[in-house]
Structures are given as structure tokens and as C-alpha cells.
Amino acid sequence: MYDNIGAQPGVPRPPTNAQPSPFGNSLYGAGSGFIRGGLGAYGEKILGSSSEYVQSNISRYFSDPQYYFQVNDQYVRNKLKVVLFPFLHRGHWTRITEPVGGRLSYKPPIYDINAPDLYIPLMAFGTYVVLAGLTLGLNGKFSPEALNWLFVKGVVGWFLQVTLLKMTLFSLGGGEAPLLDIVAYAGYTFTGLSLAFLGRIFSKYAYYFLMPWACLCMGIFLVKTMKRVLFAEVRSFDSSRHHYLLLFIAMAQFPLLIWLGNITLNWLF
Structure with missing residues (x-):
């Protein structure tokens, strides 16, 4: 309802978002990249070890x-x-x-x-x-x-x-x-x-x-x-x-x- 007021002709709409920090994008990008890379490597390690474990046990017991x-x-x-x-x-x-x-x-x-x-x-x-x-x-x-x-x-x-x-x-x-x-x-x-x-x-x-x-x-x-x-x-x-x-x-x-x-x-x- 309040947004419709700012949308009337001739009335400037007040800014809704604050000015972004100059370090925000860089910190977010670095942090998300670090998280994605860390989780990806950790997940790949878990999946790889589990896959090797399953394959070794299958070949060990069933060939x-x-x-x-x-x-x-x-x-x-x-x-x-x-x-x-x-x-x-x-x-x-x-x-x-x-x-x-x-x-x-x-x-x-x-x-x-x-x-x-x-x-x-x-x-x-x-x-x-x-x-x-x-x-x-x-x-x-x-x-x-x-x-x-x-x-x-x-x-x-x-x-x-x-x-x-x-x-x-x-x-x-x-x-x-x-x-x-x-x-x-x-x-x-x-x-x-x-x-x-x-x-x-x-x-x-x-x-x-x-x-x-x-x-x-x-x-x-x-x-x-x-x-x-x-x-x-x-x-x-x-x-x-x-x-x-x-x-x-x-x-x-x-x-x-x-x-x-x-x-x-x-x-x-």
C-alpha cells in the first residue's frame, strides 16, 4: 500500500535500499567462493572415498x-x-x-x-x-x-x-x-x-x-x-x-x- 503512494505521477519515490558498501560485493564473492570451493572439495572427498569404499567391497566380496x-x-x-x-x-x-x-x-x-x-x-x-x-x-x-x-x-x-x-x-x-x-x-x-x-x-x-x-x-x-x-x-x-x-x-x-x-x-x- 505504501509503495503505491510513491508511484503517483509527480511525486518522487523515496529510495528503498541503502547505498551498498564498497567492500560488500568483494567480501561476499570471496566468502561464497571460499564456501563453495571448500564444500565442493569436502563433498568430492567424501563421495570419492565412499565410492572407493563401495567399489573395493563389491570387488572384495562379489568380484x-x-x-x-x-x-x-x-x-x-x-x-x-x-x-x-x-x-x-x-x-x-x-x-x-x-x-x-x-x-x-x-x-x-x-x-x-x-x-x-x-x-x-x-x-x-x-x-x-x-x-x-x-x-x-x-x-x-x-x-x-x-x-x-x-x-x-x-x-x-x-x-x-x-x-x-x-x-x-x-x-x-x-x-x-x-x-x-x-x-x-x-x-x-x-x-x-x-x-x-x-x-x-x-x-x-x-x-x-x-x-x-x-x-x-x-x-x-x-x-x-x-x-x-x-x-x-x-x-x-x-x-x-x-x-x-x-x-x-x-x-x-x-x-x-x-x-x-x-x-x-x-x-x-
Whole structure:
């Protein structure tokens, strides 16, 4: 209302703002620039450190999924020999490292037979489900519901194997191995199971020979892997406890694989 009075014709309008200080703009500009620069640098430092923290933890626990699929035919053949005949493996069991970006990193499976991969476990898991369904079909018990239960049973068995290996590392004060490494090592269980099911299709007696063989070889493979690869990252542990845990891992393969090999309409048994 008072502004309308000053806006009448012929009446000069009084000044509403005081004369700006000659140092005001310079101080304000310098202060705002200082604040913006300081906050920007501080925010960039926080975001940068948090980004590095997230990336380091992701690579530490999950790794790059593409790493586990860098395989070729030669690697697949040699890896199957190591898994199915681990006592014939005359080479070392440690993984090969290489400098990448100023730090050591493991070579991919195509260049290292001891590196874990997800190609063989996924293919073996699919083969396990198909051969188990074929076995049900040969016995006249196949149904889509039964195939679904077999799939669920295989996933649960894979999860139990991962849990076994992960809890073993935690019990030693480790547990820092990437999760996908443990998933890959646990997934090799289905290679021996697939071989046992393949023998079961041709002869029931072959299954009773191949199943204990698969349990024994998987136990040896996991013991060698845990001892030379995963336990090597644990800085300090009790040696006697270490041997008991390795023995427990080997013995646990027998009930686990026998349970997975028992093909019934009820996946719990």
C-alpha cells in the first residue's frame, strides 16, 4: 500500500535500499567462493572415498561376474579332470596373480586352471536337472511338478554347500573370499552328480559305484581348494582346528551328494 503512494505521477519515490558498501560485493564473492570451493572439495572427498569404499567391497566380496565366464574348451576339459580326478592333478593348487592397476589380481580361468568359474557349475546344474528328470521318466514317475521339485532341491543343495564353505571360513576368522568364488567352488558338486546319473541311466550298479566316487572326489577337491586357495587368505588360525574343519568338509560331501542323488517326488528326501 505504501509503495503505491510513491508511484503517483509527480511525486518522487523515496529510495528503498541503502547505498551498498564498497567492500560488500568483494567480501561476499570471496566468502561464497571460499564456501563453495571448500564444500565442493569436502563433498568430492567424501563421495570419492565412499565410492572407493563401495567399489573395493563389491570387488572384495562379489568380484566381476564376467571374470567367471572367461573359459575355453581346453580349460573346461582340464577343469573337469581336476574336479573328477583331483588326486591325479600333479600341478600346484594356488592361483596365479598378475599386477593390474598397481595391485595384484588373479588371472581369469582361461589362463589359470585353479581359478573358479561359473560356466561349468551352471552347465553341470542344468545337466543334473535334465538327467534327474530323465531318470524319473524312465521309471514312469516324470511330471512337470516333479521336475520343479528337482530344480528346487538342486538350488537348496547348492546353497547348503555355499553355506558350509562360508561358515568354515568365518570360523577361522576369515570369510573375506569373494562370494562368487565360493558359489563357483560349491557348484562343482553337480559335475560328479551328473556323471553318477549318467551311469544310472545305463546301469543301476554303475550308480552305486559312481556316487561314492563323486563324493570322495568332491571331498578331495574341496579340501585341496580350501587349504591352498581360501585358507591361504586367513592370516592366523589354529592348525589343529584347521585340519578338523577340512575333515568335516570332506565328510559332509557324502550325505549332501547322496541326498541330492536320491530322486523322489518329495524333494526333502
